[in-house]
Amino acid sequence: MATQAVREWLGIQQFPVATQNKLHEYLGKLKQENVNTLTILVMGKGGVGKSSTVNSIIGERVAAVSAFQSEVLRPVICSRSRAEFTLNIIDTPGIVEGGYVNEQALEVIKRSLLDKTIDILLYVDRLDAYRVDTLDRQVIKAITDTFGKGIWQRGLIVLTHAQLSPPDGLSYEDFFAKRSEALLKYIRLGARIKKQEFQENSIPVVLVENSGRCKTDDNGEKVLPNGIAWLPNLVKTITDVIMNGGKSILVDQKLIDGPNPNDRGKFFIPLILAFQYFFVVKRIQGAIKRDIAKESKPLWELRDMGLANRQF
Ligand code: GDP
Ligand code: MG
Numbered sequence: 001m002a003t004q005a006v007r008e009w010l011g012i013q014q015f016p017v018a019t020q021n022k023l024h025e026y027l028g029k030l031k032q033e034n035v036n037t038l039t040i041l042v043m044g045k046g047g048v049g050k051s052s053t054v055n056s057i058i059g060e061r062v063a064a065v066s067a068f069q070s071e072v073l074r075p076v077i078c079s080r081s082r083a084e085f086t087l088n089i090i091d092t093p094g095i096v097e098g099g100y101v102n103e104q105a106l107e108v109i110k111r112s113l114l115d116k117t118i119d120i121l122l123y124v125d126r127l128d129a130y131r132v133d134t135l136d137r138q139v140i141k142a143i144t145d146t147f148g149k150g151i152w153q154r155g156l157i158v159l160t161h162a163q164l165s166p167p168d169g170l171s172y173e174d175f176f177a178k179r180s181e182a183l184l185k186y187i188r189l190g191a192r193i194k195k196q197e198f199q200e201n202s203i204p205v206v207l208v209e210n211s212g213r214c215k216t217d218d219n220g221e222k223v224l225p226n227g228i229a230w231l232p233n234l235v236k237t238i239t240d241v242i243m244n245g246g247k248s249i250l251v252d253q254k255l256i257d258g259p260n261p262n263d264r265g266k267f268f269i270p271l272i273l274a275f276q277y278f279f280v281v282k283r284i285q286g287a288i289k290r291d292i293a294k295e296s297k298p299l300w301e302l303r304d305m306g307l308a309n310r311q312f
Contacts, residue, residue: 009080009087011059015231016220022232026239027085035242039088039117043109043143044124045135046094049160052210053124054078054091056231063091075112090116096135101142110146113251120238121151125183127159127175127207132182140190148261152191153246155203156237157183162207162224163214172225180205192262201244204237206230 012020030038040057042050051063062078075092090113095105123143125136143151159179166175184205188198207224214222214230221229255261 006079006081006086009058009082011080012082014059016216018219018221019229019232022229023235024083026232026235027082030239030242031085033243035119036084037086037088038119038238038242039090039248040120040122040238041090041092041113041118042122042124043092044094045096045139048094048124048126049208049210050094050122050124051091053122053158053160053208054089056208056210057089057234058087062089075109077116088116090118095139095142099135101135101138103142106142106146110251110256114253114256116251118147118151118249118251119154120241121147121155122158123155123187124158124160126161127179128161128164129179132186136183136186137190140187141192144191145260145262147249147251147255149191149193150247151249152187152193152203153201154241154248155187156234156241157187157203157205158208158234159183159205160208160210162230163209163211164225176205176207176226201246204241206234206237208234 012023015023030036042054044050047067051065054063055061055065058078058080063076073093075090077088077090079086079088081087092109093105095102095109097105121143123140157180159176164175166172170178184198184203187193187203188195207226207228208230209222209224215224217223217227217229219229222231223229249255
């Protein structure tokens with residue numbers, strides 16, 4: 001992985017004071033909970049705004065942004081520290097190619113994360129995409145199969161291009177609600193999470209506008225059409241997800257080499273063992289016993305057993 005040394009987080013000083021104050025407040029809360037490091041993995045299809053979101057959070061141009069093809073072929077980790085708090089953000093290449101999930105790209109991502117702990121997954125898509133289809137479901141399934149279902153307990157959905165005027169006279173809130181609902185449904189299906197379980201721990205959906213032309217409020221903070229200053233809101237939601245529990249995902253050798261971390265087949269293991277015992281081992285044992293019983297013993301053996309005389 002293209003790793004950069006941990007540097008002082010200078011980008012934060014580029015933010016308006018109001019944003020800086022809020023970020024310090026949220027990161028301070030994490031530190032109170034003994035969370036001194038936060039590693040954020042950013043994933044999604046190509047061109048949805050992953051790299052731009054990384055740059056927006058850090059406040060520096062650390063990841064290559066491209067209007068056409070993604071320039072990053074491997075994950076890029078960017079580390080910044082501030083007041084004894086370390087923020088690591090991992091930007092990844094899009095994992096879709098020619099309309100399919102590129103399993104090899106996912107494998108490269110997973111391997112390059114060896115020994116890293118993922119605290120948060122940002123699943124990025126665009127707010128102004130009007131449909132969700134089986135490809136989205138496949139992308140979500142591939143992420144789930146790679147890191148395990150548990151990653152969604154530490155997941156957030158990030159919708160970029162959030163400064164938009166909804167079509168068809170829909171209100172902004174309604175449009176956002178509809179888009180979130182459609183995506184969340186596909187996440188539930190792709191990650192094979194039970195409906196009830198999903199409703200109880202719903203995955204937050206946050207809005208992001210990476211454009212330099214994003215509106216600002218009186219404090220200079222970048223705000224969305226709904227008036228929310230999106231960067232502090234994103235960091236606050238990340239903090240809430242951490243506080244709500246769930247487990248960070250350690251990418252160890254087992255996760256890399258192992259089968260699907262969701263152990264889909266584990267239910268069958270005892271059944272297969274029982275089947276093997278009763279139908280294979282028992283049968284062979286029976287056959288051996290019968291064979292021994294049937295065996296015509298040589299004369300000398302019968303003699304030793306004291307049977308020879310009776311036979312003759
Ligand atoms: P990635 O392939 O997912 O990393 O996407 P990039 O960050 O490279 O962005 C792809 C294109 O979308 C670039 O031209 C960005 O400038 C643009 N872009 C990304 N996020 C936003 C956003 O929130 N609003 C607008 N208007 N453009 C964006
Ligand atoms: Mg990118």
